Amino acid sequence: MKILTGSDLKSGAVVWWDGSSWSLHVEDACDVGEDAASIAAREEAERRVVVPYAIEATTDAQGRVRPAHIKDRIRALGPTVRADLTLRPADPEAGTWVI
Amino acid sequence: MYQYDRYDQQMVDARVAEFRDQVRRRLDGKLTEDQFKPLRLMNGLYLQLHAYMLRVAVPYGTLNSTQMHMLGTIADKYDRGYGHFTTRQNIQYNWIKLEDAPDILAELSTVEMHAIQTSGNCIRNISADHFAGAAADEVADPRPYAELMRQWSSFHPEFSYLPRKFKIAVIASETDRAAMRLHDIGIRIHKNDAGELGAAFYVGGGMGRTPMISHLVREWVPLDRLITYAEACLRVYNRYGRRDNKYKARIKILLHEIGAEDYAAQVDAEYQQLLDQGVEPPFAELQRIRTFFADPPFVEGLSDGVDQSDPAFAAWVQQNTHLHRVHGYTSATISLKPVGGIPGDATAAQIHLMADLAKEFSFDECRVTHAQNIVLPHVEQRRLYELWQRLDTAGLATANLDNIGDIIACPGLDYCSLANARAIPLAQKISQRFSDNGKDAVIGELKLKISGCINACGHHHAGHIGVLGVDRKGRENYQLLLGGSEGADTSLGKITGPGFDEDGVVDAIEKTTEVYLAQRQDGERFLDTYRRIGMEPFKEALYG
Amino acid sequence: MAEPISGTDSEARELDDVQFRFREDEMVDHPAVTVDAFVGQTNASAVRIEPGDDARDLLPHLGRIALVEVNFPSFGDGRGYSAARILREAGYQGELRAVGDVLIDQLSHMRRCGFDSFAPGVRLDEEDAARAFATWPEVYQAAVDGRAPIWTLRHGERNGDTNG
Numbered sequence: 001m002k003i004l005t006g007s008d009l010k011s012g013a014v015v016w017w018d019g020s021s022w023s024l025h026v027e028d029a030c031d032v033g034e035d036a037a038s039i040a041a042r043e044e045a046e047r048r049v050v051v052p053y054a055i056e057a058t059t060d061a062q063g064r065v066r067p068a069h070i071k072d073r074i075r076a077l078g079p080t081v082r083a084d085l086t087l088r089p090a091d092p093e094a095g096t097w098v099i
Numbered sequence: 100m101y102q103y104d105r106y107d108q109q110m111v112d113a114r115v116a117e118f119r120d121q122v123r124r125r126l127d128g129k130l131t132e133d134q135f136k137p138l139r140l141m142n143g144l145y146l147q148l149h150a151y152m153l154r155v156a157v158p159y160g161t162l163n164s165t166q167m168h169m170l171g172t173i174a175d176k177y178d179r180g181y182g183h184f185t186t187r188q189n190i191q192y193n194w195i196k197l198e199d200a201p202d203i204l205a206e207l208s209t210v211e212m213h214a215i216q217t218s219g220n221c222i223r224n225i226s227a228d229h230f231a232g233a234a235a236d237e238v239a240d241p242r243p244y245a246e247l248m249r250q251w252s253s254f255h256p257e258f259s260y261l262p263r264k265f266k267i268a269v270i271a272s273e274t275d276r277a278a279m280r281l282h283d284i285g286i287r288i289h290k291n292d293a294g295e296l297g298a299a300f301y302v303g304g305g306m307g308r309t310p311m312i313s314h315l316v317r318e319w320v321p322l323d324r325l326i327t328y329a330e331a332c333l334r335v336y337n338r339y340g341r342r343d344n345k346y347k348a349r350i351k352i353l354l355h356e357i358g359a360e361d362y363a364a365q366v367d368a369e370y371q372q373l374l375d376q377g378v379e380p381p382f383a384e385l386q387r388i389r390t391f392f393a394d395p396p397f398v399e400g401l402s403d404g405v406d407q408s409d410p411a412f413a414a415w416v417q418q419n420t421h422l423h424r425v426h427g428y429t430s431a432t433i434s435l436k437p438v439g440g441i442p443g444d445a446t447a448a449q450i451h452l453m454a455d456l457a458k459e460f461s462f463d464e465c466r467v468t469h470a471q472n473i474v475l476p477h478v479e480q481r482r483l484y485e486l487w488q489r490l491d492t493a494g495l496a497t498a499n500l501d502n503i504g505d506i507i508a509c510p511g512l513d514y515c516s517l518a519n520a521r522a523i524p525l526a527q528k529i530s531q532r533f534s535d536n537g538k539d540a541v542i543g544e545l546k547l548k549i550s551g552c553i554n555a556c557g558h559h560h561a562g563h564i565g566v567l568g569v570d571r572k573g574r575e576n577y578q579l580l581l582g583g584s585e586g587a588d589t590s591l592g593k594i595t596g597p598g599f600d601e602d603g604v605v606d607a608i609e610k611t612t613e614v615y616l617a618q619r620q621d622g623e624r625f626l627d628t629y630r631r632i633g634m635e636p637f638k639e640a641l642y643g
Numbered sequence: 644m645a646e647p648i649s650g651t652d653s654e655a656r657e658l659d660d661v662q663f664r665f666r667e668d669e670m671v672d673h674p675a676v677t678v679d680a681f682v683g684q685t686n687a688s689a690v691r692i693e694p695g696d697d698a699r700d701l702l703p704h705l706g707r708i709a710l711v712e713v714n715f716p717s718f719g720d721g722r723g724y725s726a727a728r729i730l731r732e733a734g735y736q737g738e739l740r741a742v743g744d745v746l747i748d749q750l751s752h753m754r755r756c757g758f759d760s761f762a763p764g765v766r767l768d769e770e771d772a773a774r775a776f777a778t779w780p781e782v783y784q785a786a787v788d789g790r791a792p793i794w795t796l797r798h799g800e801r802n803g804d805t806n807g
Contacts, residue, residue: 007146007150009125009126009197010126010196010197010198011150011196011197011198012146012147012149012150012151012195012196012197013149013150014148014149014150044132047126047128050132050146051132051146068573069573070512070573070574070575071148071512071516071518074148074512074513075148075149078149079148079149079193079513079514079523080513080521080524081441081513081521081523081524081527082441082513085179085194104797106781106793106796106797107793109780109781110779110780110781110783110793113778113779113780117778120771120774121748124747124771129768129771134718134746134748137719138748220719220721250783250793250794251783251784253783254752254779254782254783255783255784256724256751256752256753256755256756256782256784256786257721257724257725257728257752257756257786258721258724259721259724259752260718260719260720260721260724260749261721334725337721337722337724337725338697338722338725342694342720342722372732373732376732376785377785378784378785380792380794380795381794381795381798383798384794384797384798387797387798
């Protein structure tokens, strides 16, 4: 699937397009199909997102969205070297999900 | 230390106001991201993997305790309780909000600090020898010249849209502790036979994709022509540096393409023109700046010598202190490389503690080193044990300076949007491995440097052992380099061969050190052995 | 601040495009020619410098130039700043106009490098521009705008000979 990501203009936080707005959680990301460019252009023009870009992703056995590239998985989770600062601080499996 | 006068303060305040206005226009939609990006970069603000990142300038790496405390305060108030000291003597925060950035800059300005030109295609924050003013081997304190150039380069009207970034380092001793030859311009202050000071200009060094060691372009620039000559160097680059390809836009490529002699001749012609233009500050200004770097009130008549009966303390003294030019004093390095830790990171509490220690033990002064450690430059030897105990209690007394555990690592793919591979976890594993097997101290000096991409922020080209992280079909892969150095004997590392995965490269580094230990002769460092025996024995051990 | 320019002559494109002008004399009423064309002919008095041109090619002809346009195809290409300064350092007194991708945040530096008129490709917000021109209360460097740098002020010369 193709999903759309970017950063929140004001906070810089990593965000994912969920079909109607931007979510902090990659699992909310929806398949944007061929609409990535038009959504990105509109949202950037409205200054709700900065540097939006579309990426390939898959869904895992639990149905969770998993970006194809490690860089975006690290963006989705947080720094692998500071588990306490990631979005899943209590999840010991979070690191292996990234790799 | 330098102190702002009302002019310096006005300029920094004007910059804060300008940036606040730029942020407002960005949020109001009057600036596109393409237009805003170079402006925020010139104020140290990047957009990184998880948030905005703010890089705060520490001009020539020197801080007083008030400034250091402010760095801790910002870590707590605007970030997540820590900061990362960088290979250009700066500090960066990883979790900054765009909306907060103008307020942070305003807070910094209250302690005479800023984030001006810590990024962007302009003259970057100027670095210097971290032992400036303390080292026994210096001919002068290099910082007055760095400060003069800081002012000259700040908001320079002609050189704010250069082909690419531009880094300047200033040293004033034979021993280069600032990787001077790997800068766009390296300046070495030296003395002639008549005892006068002048500046040698080395141009066209750099790491990155195409590492190059700089060329000596002019041996002697009189100190009252320093700015004029620098202006000429920059003008030739601004006019003729390549702009068609960002990977060929650094000044090193210009020198490579036209030759150092041709470049020097063009600079000389420009210099002759500029001599009539009155761009040089009055010499009195340099003298004014020098007075700020006068010696602190050292106690006279102290003798050298430290009671090293405590073995842990002795190890730290031998590893982490540096010869001071005044008897009875030493420069102490606080390692930000605890075993298994993140190189260069410090918590707000640690930053505040180091600020307190700078005030109590080092005439209110500390330094950031390009190896991502903190120096207390002027510590009385008779108080060294007390200092060490305070550091030890806080987990800041790791005795590994310049050893394999004292790893330089860029933030890598854990934080940086340019990175191809993570650098920090690798540093952590290596440091842990060589602590567990007890070889850290046995091996002795071995400078290990890791970059997570070809931009080389982790200085991998200049590591005795260097590691470069690359993306190999979507997986992290690490190339090993041997034989780099950034000192007086600057050299560039050579790649051993095919890369390794993360665990593989840790094993490869261990094998490399085993070759060294088996082959070393009396007193040889790793680098010396490598230079004597060459790459082959290492290749044989790694791939044979 | 800039004298507002009223674009009465619709034929003269340059006149209409100049949004800020810091000089009183009459504007040149014919289009600027390229550096190559200019050096090879004698009747033009307006010339346009592109980023790759060498401003020094004009130095033998400064006496007959009334307008130099320096084009910024992209605001990030800073060669035009050096071109402008080189002309002013050589004593050029005519109009020096920044054209093209000229934006708010480059105005203050352009002014310091000797530009005294501005024809942005996209019209700029007047208030933002006014603020931009007034960005620096003082200046660190000697440039070609006649301002005494801070280090001159520090040592008691209000009116330092900064233009050489």
